[in-house]
Amino acid sequence: MSNQLRVGVLTISDTASTDPVSDTSGPSLCRLLEAESRYTVQITAIVPDDFKAIQKTVTAWCDDLDLHLVLTTGGTGFGVRDCTPEAVLPLLERQTPGITHMIFSKSVQITPYAALSRAVSGIRGQTLILTFPGSPKAVKENFEVVAKLLPHAIDLVRGGTGKKTHEKMQGAPRPSGLADNEAATSSSSHDHGHGHGHGHGGHTCFHHSDRETKTDAASLGLDTPVPRRLRKSPYPLIPMDQALAIVMGKVTPLPSVEKPVNESLIGAVLDEDVVAVEAVPGYRAAILDGYAVIDTDGPGQYPVTSASIAAASEGSPRKILPGQIARITTGGALPEGATAVVMVEDTQLVKTSEDGAQEEIVEILAKVRPGEAIREIGSDVQVGQTVLKKGQVISAVGGEIGVLASIGVHKVAVRQRPTVGFLSTGNEVVNHDNGQALKMGQIRDSNRPTLIAATKAAGFDYLDLGIAPDSPDDLEAAIRNGLEKCDIVVTTGGVSMGEMDLLKPILEQKLGATIHFGRIMMKPGKPTTFATVPQANSKQSKLMFALPGNPVSATVTYHLFVLPALRKLAGYEKYMWPSVQAEITHDVRLDERPEYQRAIVSVTAEGGIQAHSTDKNQMSSRMVTMLGVNSLMVLPGKTSERPSVKAGQKIECLLIGKLV
Incomplete structure (x- = not known):
């Protein structure tokens, strides 16, 4: 490990974030670090007592800047806005309770008020993180407690063996004839001196993949009286x-699986773009019942030379020539030569066969444009066209199965x-x-x-x-x-x-x-x-x-x-509930905690959106409050400035059901 330890100092304070001059703890901590030759303060920052701001900064310093040490000051007390421990704890992959306890033990000897600090410490990746209180005096006292052991701790976090420190502590020279890696596994190695051999009560280690390699069980043993x-x-x-x-x-998201195009696809999420292997339609087809004509012939009386109905056939319909027409049904294939279709309502029967079974001459009453009432080959979907995108959900009402069935695709890859x-x-x-x-x-x-x-x-x-x-x-x-x-x-x-x-x-x-x-x-x-x-x-x-x-x-x-x-496991890109801003119809007293009240959201006659709670008594044991619910009303936690939400105010509502 490099001799220089790169440190980040983060001040957490609503006041200092708006008036940096008022920050005395951060500069005090920087001076303490700079007095030690091993430390280099690489970055400093001030953020308010805001959960996200704290997490964003600490995460970036650990994961992106790869600092050796991150020290925070402020936000560890009992104040309403103090949230540093809550923000930092989830970021830690391993806690370091010994360091936390060491600081606390020393601090409480100085003042009993140290018991009001909720400081935490731990490791993220290869970065050691310590949270100090927000006063310069407490910062100095806390830092001095751990100053001498921090370089050794950081060395271990970075993959070192701590060999030199152990030898110095034990007064024993390095065993001769051992290579570095052999010395690291000798009886004086860190794994035996500081690792699992401690046998702390309730301490359990579990192995996981990725960054979560160990965790300390917070619960007591199952046999605890x-x-x-x-x-x-x-x-x-x-x-x-x-x-x-x-x-x-x-x-x-789960891996993909190939499934047939049928009703079993409903609710599945495509794991591939779907490309048409057949054109829709695959032939020139009539949009309506009527007569296939050559548009340049115009209105007049014409012999009916053939008929084309919507049915499978071995060959193309009989060709028509100028001065001829062919009877055709919706979906029927156009005979060669036809350029338009005249609807049956715009025609008149002139002559039938002697037995009355066949049309012989029909009068065309309307002039049509080229291509009128014709679906050309590929006019809906062309071969090679992407019709459905990866990530699309196959709905029961959106026509996805109908489209898949029409384009010659028999199986698709979807998320399990x-x-x-x-x-x-x-x-x-x-x-x-x-x-x-x-x-x-x-x-x-x-x-x-x-x-x-x-x-x-x-x-x-x-x-x-x-x-x-x-x-x-x-x-x-x-x-x-x-x-x-x-x-x-x-x-x-x-x-x-x-x-x-x-x-x-x-x-x-x-x-x-x-x-x-x-x-x-x-x-x-x-x-x-x-x-x-x-x-x-x-x-x-x-x-x-x-x-x-x-x-x-x-x-x-x-x-x-x-x-x-x-x-999300099923591959949905939009996996969260949609939300709307609704006008609440009644006053609601806020709780200390943010609350999700059961509510009914409806559209008013004027087109507005309103919400009302299903019941005033929303105790968590009263299942009747779920009757008719289509929404969870997102109520903020109570503050002295806002103890309630008044009727007519807008509130966010998560739509877990259909609007009424």
């Missing part, structure tokens, strides 16, 4: 837009359609149709029927995985069964903080899953959990959503996360 269970969730509370971005970042499995959990949950009266403490399962119905309506395949009791072994077996058979597994229940909420620890400790988030700043659906589960003999992980057990929470989060993921 109830009195020792966590009283607060160890999973950071992240914003909705971040959660959605995480999910979509993990979804890769994903299968999603639904598993309800809980000792209290019973099948809704078991035909038995409920016992005390039992509830009928409405989650599986609801989510299965929504999935079927959306055109995706599903598997009913039944109900699993709150038993680690039973839950693990049921989830494994679903993962073997499905592309996505969706569970409901068991993701909150109760003693029987086992989904998160089972995912982490039994299935080796990476939990990408376990809580979202939203209502309903706060404990919604998303994980990827590695599969044996495959580089690809399976997706798993552990949704809350309350039926409204499960339904809302299904529409917000699972269905868009299914669409």
Whole structure:
């Protein structure tokens, strides 16, 4: 590794972002770094306490600039706008709890107020990231705690062995006769001194592909006694837009498969451009019933020399000459020589055969233009023409199957359609149709029927995985069964903080899953959990959503996360729900969390769009609030400036159903 360590210093402050002169922590940190010969401050920046701005800057510095060290100052406290830990944590591939604890232990000895800092640290790629508080005093104290170990830590992050540091610590010279690579694997190597041999309680390492090589399980062991269970969730509370971005970042469309052109294509997404192999029409055809004529003949009486009907024939219809006409039906092939078709309404019968069975002479009453009422060869579709584009969805009403059937294409490549499995959990949950009266403490399962119905309506395949009791072994077996058979597994229940909420620890400790988030700043659906589960003999992980057990929470989060993921998995380019701005018809009190209220959006007689909530009491257990719903009203979190939304104001509504 280079002797010079390239550092980025990021100040996170609403005030400093508008008045850079007020920033004292960032410059203080730069001075501390520049006092050490090893560090070079390569870049500095100031951003407001904004989740996206923080993530965008830190990600660019790590991934694009490949800095050795990123230090942030500010946004780690309890303030309403303080969001640095929430922004940085999802970016970390490995946390460094030892560094965080070391800083905290020293700081709290200086002042008890250090306990109000929520600083985090960790590694992204080959960059070490530390988050410091926002005061110059705290920055100095924090930096001095870790200043001496940072070069060694960065060396290890960059793939070094830390050999020299270990030898210095142990007072032992490098063993003679060993090559560099041999020394790296000796008993004094980093892997033994700092790695898995520590045996920290609850620490588990799982191997994944790409950048996610390790993860620390945040949940306690499944055998943890109830009195020792966590009283607060160890999973950071992240914003909705971040959660959605995480999910979509993990979804890769399934491979393509060749399928015949029939009704099974409905809902499939083309994985290739489709080119016509036949012209439409393949012959010169009449658009209407009438008579094939030579337009230069004009109106007058003409003998009918032949007839052409819409039917297969071995040869071309009989040729007509000037002064002749031929009877023709819609879709019939034009005889050679004909240049137009006169509709039957613009003609008059003059003479028939003696038996009255055949027309002999017909009078043409109207003058026609060349090419009138004729479909020329390839006038609809020409050979070699691209008629459907890759990424297009085969709809039930858009005519895609009709076009495919008309151009001589028998099979097309489409994205495989994903299968999603639904598993309800809980000792209290019973099948809704078991035909038995409920016992005390039992509830009928409405989650599986609801989510299965929504999935079927959306055109995706599903598997009913039944109900699993709150038993680690039973839950693990049921989830494994679903993962073997499905592309996505969706569970409901068991993701909150109760003693029987086992989904998160089972995912982490039994299935080796990476939990990408376990809580979202939203209502309903706060404990919604998303994980990827590695599969044996495959580089690809399976997706798993552990949704809350309350039926409204499960339904809302299904529409917000699972269905868009299914669409993207199936190859949809537009996989998110469409949204409209609707005028709300009543006052709504806002919650601390952004809320997705169940609503009905309709078009007014004047052509405007309005929305109203289905019920004032929108508790997540009240499934009646889903009755008639065609929209989720996106309500912002409450602020002192905006405690409510007033009637007549515009609000964003996600359309999960048809407008009324």
